[in-house]
Amino acid sequence: MSTVFMNTYHRLPVTFAKGDGAWLTDINGKKYLDFSSGIAVNCLGHNYPPLVKAISEQAAKYNHVCNYFSSDVSEAFAEKLVAACSGAAMKKVFLCNSGAEANEGACKIARKYSLLKYGPGRHKIVTLRGSFHGRTITTLSATGQDALHKDFGPFTEGFVHVPAGDMDALERALDPKTTAGFLIEPIQGESGIWPLDGEYGRSAAKLCAGRDILLMFDEIQAGLGRTGTFLACEAYDLQSLGLNPDLVTLAKGLCGGIPGAAVLAGEKTMDVFQTGDHGSTFGANPLAAAAGLVVLDTVNRSGFLKDISRKGEKFVSIIKGWKDPKVKEIRGRGLILGIDIADDASDDAPGKAWPVLEKAVSAVNPGLLLLTAGKNTIRLLPPYIIKDEEIEMGLEILKGCLIL
Ligand SMILES: *Cc1c(COP(=O)(O)O)cnc(C)c1O
Numbered sequence: 428m429s430t431v432f433m434n435t436y437h438r439l440p441v442t443f444a445k446g447d448g449a450w451l452t453d454i455n456g457k458k459y460l461d462f463s464s465g466i467a468v469n470c471l472g473h474n475y476p477p478l479v480k481a482i483s484e485q486a487a488k489y490n491h492v493c494n495y496f497s498s499d500v501s502e503a504f505a506e507k508l509v510a511a512c513s514g515a516a517m518k519k520v521f522l523c524n525s526g527a528e529a530n531e532g533a534c535k536i537a538r539k540y541s542l543l544k545y546g547p548g549r550h551k552i553v554t555l556r557g558s559f560h561g562r563t564i565t566t567l568s569a570t571g572q573d574a575l576h577k578d579f580g581p582f583t584e585g586f587v588h589v590p591a592g593d594m595d596a597l598e599r600a601l602d603p604k605t606t607a608g609f610l611i612e613p614i615q616g617e618s619g620i621w622p623l624d625g626e627y628g629r630s631a632a633k634l635c636a637g638r639d640i641l642l643m644f645d646e647i648q649a650g651l652g653r654t655g656t657f658l659a660c661e662a663y664d665l666q667s668l669g670l671n672p673d674l675v676t677l678a679k680g681l682c683g684g685i686p687g688a689a690v691l692a693g694e695k696t697m698d699v700f701q702t703g704d705h706g707s708t709f710g711a712n713p714l715a716a717a718a719g720l721v722v723l724d725t726v727n728r729s730g731f732l733k734d735i736s737r738k739g740e741k742f743v744s745i746i747k748g749w750k751d752p753k754v755k756e757i758r759g760r761g762l763i764l765g766i767d768i769a770d771d772a773s774d775d776a777p778g779k780a781w782p783v784l785e786k787a788v789s790a791v792n793p794g795l796l797l798l799t800a801g802k803n804t805i806r807l808l809p810p811y812i813i814k815d816e817e818i819e820m821g822l823e824i825l826k827g828c829l830i831l
Contacts, residue, residue, distance in 0.1 A: 446473025527561025620765025778802030
């Protein structure tokens with residue numbers, strides 16, 4: 428493996444050379460079944476033929492125009508994306524490139540919304556302990572995990588973290604004199620696949636609405652159909668309370684493997700950004716938009732989301748059928764699942780999930796690609812196009828790897 432990369436990742440000694448559907452092949456010809464989708468990015472698997480066609484055709488037309496002008500394909504993508512988010516009453520979109528960048532944009536909108544309406548001093552954004560919102564200084568400040576904070580201060584001022592599920596703490600933190608927004612993941616991804624309780628979500632939404640504090644969903648990992656609804660926050664059925672999120676961020680799978688991200692805004696926030704307030708050189712990139720159109724067209728196909736739910740249930744029922752005492756709990760919805768394989772251990776105990784991941788990768792042909800989340804949770808984010816027999820085959824490999 429090349430040694431010129433900075434040492435930011437715990438990389439396994441596997442170098443991929445090609446992909447096809449839910450499969451990857453390394454430079455030695457060994458095949459791997461992919462339960463990771465490159466962390467929820469390759470939602471349509473590898474080299475999905477309509478995606479390859481759309482990218483190739485777009486590459487042969489033009490790849491970039493600056494945002495002084497518009498492009499046919501990015502207009503089509505933006506229109507379709509906003510329509511796909513109608514379940515959360517989203518009205519307008521800002522297109523950018525990564526999850527962190529999308530969350531930065533959402534935080535800027537929240538601050539300006541509050542400043543215009545209430546004047547200075549009401550810029551706080553509340554997030555949850557265990558959350559993950561990105562790696563830039565500001566999105567790290569939003570991220571409620573102390574371990575990621577060491578070494579990088581000073582942080583962006585104005586972020587407050589509260590424990591997930593604690594309504595009293597939230598009520599105290601959401602001070603309407605100082606707070607602009609409440610930013611949450613409907614399912615906390617990086618820290619262990621922790622779905623936020625429905626009642627908590629609904630109560631938080633009511634609290635935010637009553638205090639005119641913006642409700643901001645970070646759906647970068649859980650959105651885009653992964654939970655079986657286009658946006659994961661649709662599960663809260665906020666519309667039955669007459670409520671909607673104010674901002675939603677998407678990234679990871681948005682363009683099926685090409686970098687792309689979005690900040691979506693509802694009625695209240697859609698016109699906060701005005702000319703000159705924000706921008707991104709690569710935002711609304713035509714190649715990304717062409718890829719994103721294929722993702723949206725595929726996910727919006729009749730029955731596609733239902734099938735994601737069905738596949739998720741298949742995963743869960745097979746794992747439960749093992750009756751393996753090492754499986755302590757299965758969390759998640761649709762194709763975002765966490766399997767706890769040890770009870771919560773003390774901080775200095777070695778994690779149990781990583782050795783399973785290593786064992787699965789090195790399983791004799793084929794290997795299996797897994798993810799972890801937290802120390803003892805195996806995280807599954809398989810591509811939406813995974814076949815039933817591939818689910819069965821991959822889980823058979825995983826089962827063998829639990830015997831350590
Ligand atoms: C991955 C992730 C991010 C950061 O996205 P990047 O594209 O890596 O900047 C933010 N929030 C959540 C919930 C994520 O899963």
